[in-house]
Amino acid sequence: MQQQDLIIGVDAGTSVIKAVVFDREGQQLGLASTPNRVLYGAHGAAEQDMDRTWADTAATLRLLAQQVPDLAGRSAALVATAQGDGTWLIDAAGRPVGPAMLWLDARAAGEVAALRASAAAAPLAERTGAALNASMQSGQLLWLRRHAPQRLARATTALHCKDWLYFQATGVRSTCNTEAIFTFGNYRSGAYDEEVLALLGLPELARLLPPIVTPGSAHAPLTRAAAQDTGLRAGTPVVPAPMDVPATLLGCGGIAYGPQGLLRSVGCSVLGSTGMHGWASTDLQAIRPSAEAGYTMLMPLPGVCMRLMSHMAATLNIDWLLGLLAQAAEFAGAPVPARAALLERLDHAVLAAAPGQAIFHPYVAENGERGPFVDPCARAQLSGFGASLGLSGLARAVYEGIVFAARDCYAAFGPIPEEIRLAGGAARSPALRQLLANATGRPVRVSRREECGAAGAALLAAVAIGEYASLRDALPRWVDSHLDAHVTAPDPAQTALYDRLFPLYQQAAARSRPLWAALGALRSGTSTGLAGAAPARSPPASAAATASRGTRA
Incomplete structure (x- = not known):
């Protein structure tokens, strides 16, 4: 019988679907990818065709099989x-x-x-551990009930993307404890909470919520139909996974234990299309959820959760900048360089440019901002520049805006941890690694893995099929051994400059919120003007204290 020595991890992102194959010890052996398409529409719609997402995932797995001999026969888990x-x-x-x-x-x-x-905001945050924002399924179900009730009437289950892929592969309807709890549950009990549904005004839609499973705790066989779609072997164990953030946090070293077996004060930043920042904790009683912003995500380790703050747009800002460069080249009648070449040139230009020439707020996402404040009207802005600001200075400001947004998220929780582990597309950028270290005053370390999300998911699969006794037992081989020995240290002079600029970044955002609201009213066709604007967020009472570079207690 063929040895089943491989584990396949899929990471279906917003813009790219990746399939990565690992051996049982966590070494990456192959990768295939397929572009994913977002369908943008009126009033901020951003959708994907569900059948196409599955078809593209299956096609990506078939591409992977072209790289790996007998992938179907050798796969121990998906x-x-x-x-x-x-x-x-x-x-x-x-x-x-x-x-x-x-x-x-x-x-x-x-x-x-x-x-x-409403009065529901605070008790919802207290139970779920998360602040409400427009990305969550709860608000979207409310919108559907008002604008598309026929869709809800037909629906029997509300899934997330990874749940849809798991259902297509196995026919099993379920979701992970991470998304289920911060949306509709209680992070202390780890179960759905009827009071949360009542506070949301959605008690009748409890019928849509699938059973909760802990990632890595079980598996189901790949169906014959899914095997035909993917080219894999029917009956291959398929393991339910968490969403991409917890999977990436696992894969990049966001869970770090010290010599006495205690969690270290290690921050973790995931800078992909969006940005996520926070750290692990075993002290659930010490968590004080905010109704303003943030998530509490249960991790697939007993008693461990991640307290996280997410800003809506990270590398989306670089995508915007690349788009401008491509348009400028076309306008000038010049050939458009390949994306990889442009990114490499940008990195060199950013590192060579003088710091702090302007302040950029990286709110390019059409649905505004969600951390450390929530404002659907928030929009990107460039402040404090003059005619001498060239392309390199603009690029530098955009990159600085991304790392200031990261520092803003950390500052909302208190002092920044002693080290930051960086994952996501930004981890491959020397400029973003250095600027994140400079802006936070903390050393930045990355994993040598390029696909931390797929690796974190595959790690859970390795535990589910019995390769390791527990997730914690697997961390040294699957995660710690892949951390880069090189650490990007902060530049003290630039950190001192950013310490002075960061409070100005916060103040400028707070003072702009009435303007954003007025512009949002104009975009929506109303005319509330500044009088109807949302109240500005005041900067912390002591910017120096909240942005302290001291070790977190």
Whole structure:
């Protein structure tokens, strides 16, 4: 019988679907990818065709098989993580009920704003551990109930992206404890919470919520139909995974234990399309959830959770900048360089440019900002520049804006941890690694793995099929051994400059919120003007204290 020595991890992101194959010890052996398509529409719609997402995932797995001899026969397990939040509805027959609403979809902003302004906001945060934002399935279900009730009437299950892929592979309807709890549950009990559904005004939609499973705790066989789609062997164990953020945090070293077996004060930043920042904790009683912003995500380790703050747009800002460069080249009649070449040139230009020439707020996402404040009207802005600001200075400001947003998220929780582990597309950028170290005053370390999300998911699959006794036992081989020995140290002079600029970054954002609200009213066709604007967020009472570079207690 053929030895089943491989584990396949899929990471279905917003823009790219990747399939990565590992051996049982965690060494990456092959990778295939397929572009994913977001369908943008009126009023902030951002959707994906559910059937196409599955078809593209299956096609990516078939591409992977072209690289690895006898992939089907050698696969011991398949696991898929994916973009988080959003709403993927299916009916009784398992067919999609319309397109999926993504985390980028802005249409539920009004419903979420009303909830956030109500008396329900604080008790919801206290129970779920998370603040409401328009990316979550809760607000999107409220929007669907108002604007597309026929879709909800047809739906029997509300899934997330990774749940849809798991259902397509196995026929099993379920979700992970991470997304289920911070949306509809209680992070202390780890179960759905009827009071949360009542506070959301969604008690009748409890029927849509699938059973909760802990990632890595079980598996189901790949169906014959899914085997035919993917080219894999029917019966291959398929392991339910968490969403991409916990999977990436696992894969990049966000869970770090010291010599006495205690969690270290290690921060973790995931800078992909969006940005996520925080650290692990075993002290659930010490968590003080905020109704303003942030998530508490249960991890697939007993008693461990991640307290996280997410800003809506990270490398989306670089995508915007690359788009401008491509348009400028076309306008000038010049050939457009390849993306990889442009990114390399940008990195060199950013590192060579003088720091702090302007302040850029990286709010380019159409659904505004979600951390460390929530404002669906927030928009990007460039402040304090003059005619001498050239392209390199502009690029530097954009990159600085991304790392200031990261520091803003850390500052919302208190002092920054002693070290930051960086994952996501930004981990491959020398400029972003250095600027993150400079902006936070903390050394930055990355994993040598390029696909930390797929690796974290595959790690859970290795535990589920019995390769390791526990997830903690697997961490040294699967994660720690892949951390880069090189650490990017902060430049003290630039850190001192950023310490002075960061409070100005916060103040400028706070003072701009009435302007954003007025512009949002104009975009929506109303005319509330500045009088109807949302109140500005005041900067912390002591910027020096909240941005302290001291070790977290």
